[in-house]
Amino acid sequence: xxQLTLLSPDGATSTAExxxxxxxxxxxxxLRSRVAYAAAHVVPQTxxxxxxxxxxxxxxxxxxDFRRAVYSxxxxxxxxxxxxxxxxxxxxxxxxxxxxxxxxxxxEEGGSVxxxxxxxxxxxxxxxxxxxxDAYKEQLHFTEEQGAGPVLMASRHLAxxxxxxxxxxxxxxxxxxxxxxxxxxxxxxxxxDPSLEGYFGSPDWRDASxxxxxxxxxxxxxxxxxxxxxxxxxxxxxxxxxxxxSVRMFTGDDFNYVGLIGGESIxxxxxxxxxxxxxxxxxxxxxxxxxxxxxxxTTGGKQHxxxxxxxxxxxxxxASAAIQALDAGDPARYLEILGPTxxxxxxxxxxPTFYYKTGVAFLSWLNGHQPAFQMVGGLHxxxxxxxxxxxxxxxxxxxxxxxxELAAIRWHGMLRHNGLDVPGLIT
Numbered sequence: 519x520x521q522l523t524l525l526s527p528d529g530a531t532s533t534a535e536x537x538x539x540x541x542x543x544x545x546x547x548x549l550r551s552r553v554a555y556a557a558a559h560v561v562p563q564t565x566x567x568x569x570x571x572x573x574x575x576x577x578x579x580x581x582x583d584f585r586r587a588v589y590s591x592x593x594x595x596x597x598x599x600x601x602x603x604x605x606x607x608x609x610x611x612x613x614x615x616x617x618x619x620x621x622x623x624x625x626e627e628g629g630s631v632x633x634x635x636x637x638x639x640x641x642x643x644x645x646x647x648x649x650x651x652d653a654y655k656e657q658l659h660f661t662e663e664q665g666a667g668p669v670l671m672a673s674r675h676l677a678x679x680x681x682x683x684x685x686x687x688x689x690x691x692x693x694x695x696x697x698x699x700x701x702x703x704x705x706x707x708x709x710x711d712p713s714l715e716g717y718f719g720s721p722d723w724r725d726a727s728x729x730x731x732x733x734x735x736x737x738x739x740x741x742x743x744x745x746x747x748x749x750x751x752x753x754x755x756x757x758x759x760x761x762x763x764s765v766r767m768f769t770g771d772d773f774n775y776v777g778l779i780g781g782e783s784i785x786x787x788x789x790x791x792x793x794x795x796x797x798x799x800x801x802x803x804x805x806x807x808x809x810x811x812x813x814x815x816t817t818g819g820k821q822h823x824x825x826x827x828x829x830x831x832x833x834x835x836x837a838s839a840a841i842q843a844l845d846a847g848d849p850a851r852y853l854e855i856l857g858p859t860x861x862x863x864x865x866x867x868x869x870p871t872f873y874y875k876t877g878v879a880f881l882s883w884l885n886g887h888q889p890a891f892q893m894v895g896g897l898h899x900x901x902x903x904x905x906x907x908x909x910x911x912x913x914x915x916x917x918x919x920x921x922x923e924l925a926a927i928r929w930h931g932m933l934r935h936n937g938l939d940v941p942g943l944i945t
Contacts, residue, residue, distance in 0.1 A: 556596065584831075650689055769825055776860050
């Protein structure tokens with residue numbers, strides 16, 4: 519059987535059997551039981567000066583083809599967000615270009631796209647509350663003009679200038695009042711961006727969540743959902759249970775997504791044991807999965823989270839297959855497929871978590887979606903070779919390698935390039 523060579527932190531090598539592709543089948547249309555977005559990355563031009571501090575030079579063909587691949591698996595695309603290296607290599611001009619191009623691809627493919635709205639096109643480090651509002655509105659209106667769904671991201675500018683929860687209430691109230699389509703609010707935790715400490719007016723998630731819920735309740739017609747990325751399942755469930763009926767919870771928890779997306783069906787499964795689980799009735803089609811204020815949970819309340827995850831860009835076929843199992847009323851199969859990927863995701867998102875983009879791009883390269891393991895801003899250097907080796911090991915174990923032999927060839931070539939010449943490698 520083909521073997522993978524793996525590298526440990528002490529420099530020792532070992533081997534693992536290379537698993538075959540699981541052969542997951544693409545759905546005939548959109549996924550039905552959950553709304554799921556993969557937060558997509560960008561692919562750089564391999565010959566360009568994508569070094570730290572330089573403007574991003576994007577390989578648009580490869581970048582947009584990756585989004586087409588995501589749509590083909592029934593998922594939506596979340597674009598111009600953290601996974602696309604926003605504020606970490608993707609400059610304002612490239613971000614604007616990405617939004618316009620991605621929205622066009624979504625129209626061509628009949629896919630659902632949401633994109634990040636922020637204040638980061640403003641160069642000044644510190645601006646006034648009024649200027650924060652104006653900056654948000656500028657990006658919001660551009661996004662609406664492109665026909666993409668807006669995700670109102672956490673603003674570093676707002677975090678710097680806000681003196682109390684009332685400042686957050688005012689900014690979101692005024693920005694949401696100007697929105698012409700419902701938006702998703704994004705609560706990004708400090709593991710992803712330490713500069714957002716105390717967002718929504720408090721470092722305690724309980725106090726901050728009370729402010730977030732007030733903002734949503736005051737603007738319920740303008741809010742389609744909230745994406746929580748605190749890497750804390752208890753905080754997400756607490757907020758989810760208190761959301762208005764029309765507002766979805768999109769998990770951004772790349773550590774705990776299996777249980778959060780599975781929800782009550784998975785909790786009940788765990789309590790009863792898989793051997794006692796009866797196959798559930800197939801879940802009714804909830805329509806197109808569009809981002810709108812009329813979205814409803816198909817399970818009669820906030821018993822599960824939907825998904826807006828960087829992890830799903832790394833494991834798109836596996837995520838699709840798992841949600842297809844939920845569509846068929848088979849939570850045991852969902853858990854069997856998606857459960858093993860959580861350890862992989864935890865490795866990709868290991869501290870320092872904001873370098874997770876490196877693992878997403880690495881898996882994209884292994885799976886044949888880009889010609890080289892490179893990233894804008896030179897961020898491909900942000901993880902060690904043993905860290906990447908563990909990603910290879912866990913991706914193989916969780917059947918997340920789409921083309922296993924290609925992945926092995928590329929990985930073994932990378933080992934050789936780094937001075938490890940191990941006999942018997944796949945070439």
